[in-house]
Structure formats: structure tokens, C-alpha cells
Amino acid sequence: MAKRKARHSYQVPAEQSLSLATVYEALFGSQVTVANCRSLATDLSTLADRGEAWSWKHIHSLVKGYNGFKMTMQMLRAAETLLRMQQGMDALEAQMHPTQVLALHTLPPDTWILTRARQCARPGCQVHFIAERPDQDYHCDACRQVTLAEAKDSEET
Numbered sequence: 001m002a003k004r005k006a007r008h009s010y011q012v013p014a015e016q017s018l019s020l021a022t023v024y025e026a027l028f029g030s031q032v033t034v035a036n037c038r039s040l041a042t043d044l045s046t047l048a049d050r051g052e053a054w055s056w057k058h059i060h061s062l063v064k065g066y067n068g069f070k071m072t073m074q075m076l077r078a079a080e081t082l083l084r085m086q087q088g089m090d091a092l093e094a095q096m097h098p099t100q101v102l103a104l105h106t107l108p109p110d111t112w113i114l115t116r117a118r119q120c121a122r123p124g125c126q127v128h129f130i131a132e133r134p135d136q137d138y139h140c141d142a143c144r145q146v147t148l149a150e151a152k153d154s155e156e157t
């Protein structure tokens, strides 16, 4: 596979325009075979880090465009990654995708964020955040203090 120079901006296919048929054809050509669908199912499942792999039949139905079969966001991301790797991008860069974030500090354009977001541990708080420390469970001190105070209250009653 030819290596391509790293790029710093991403041409992400519009979600509606990327079909699994497009991905299949880029990888295997126009003839749809069970073996290729199996291979595609394995690669997509691995990239998506799925506990239960997609079946070749499911992939086949998507490639064929059968009614009632739709790519999930998880599969779409994996398919985009696979296409970029096919085009010579290394595996890590190929997994990068643009997303909207709210940042406390200035982030240079196209900053790579290599960790997963976690949800704040305060019950009811919907904030997802990138922790500053590995043991950080709350997105802010107020959430931490409220949760700890409530835990103390329930111990005393």
C-alpha cells in the first residue's frame, strides 16, 4: 500500500453520499462476493471496536443497497477510516475525524485528541469532557462538591 504524505485537513465524505457500495467498490471492485463481504465485515468490526462483529450477510445487504438496511454512525466512521487507509493514510490518522468541541484553552486548528471523553460522574450532569487527570471524575469542582455533599447527607440519614 502506497504511503501518502500526511495531510492536515480532512475531506470527509458527506454522510449521505458515502454508501457501503462505494466503499466496497473502492476496495474490491464491482463484483460482490461472499469472501469480500466477510473480509469487509471483519475490517469494519475491528475498526469500530465492536464486541459483536457485523455479519457478512448484513454487510452484503448494505453493499447491495437492500431496503431496510442503513449504515449506523459507528459503521460510517469505520468505513471512512477504511477508505482513508486504502488511500494510503496511516491507521491512526485515518481514524481522525472532525468534530465540534468546546475548549477552555486555544486549540490549534486540526488538533488531534487521542483520548476518549468521559461523562461527568455527578448524577444528572450531561457534560462530557476530556479529563486533565486520569482520576478526574467530575467536569468541575462544583459537581464534585455537590455529589460528595449528597453522599455525606445520605450516610447521615
Ligand SMILES: [Zn+2]
Binding pocket: 120, 121, 122, 125, 126, 127, 138, 139, 140, 143
Ligand atoms: Zn458535571
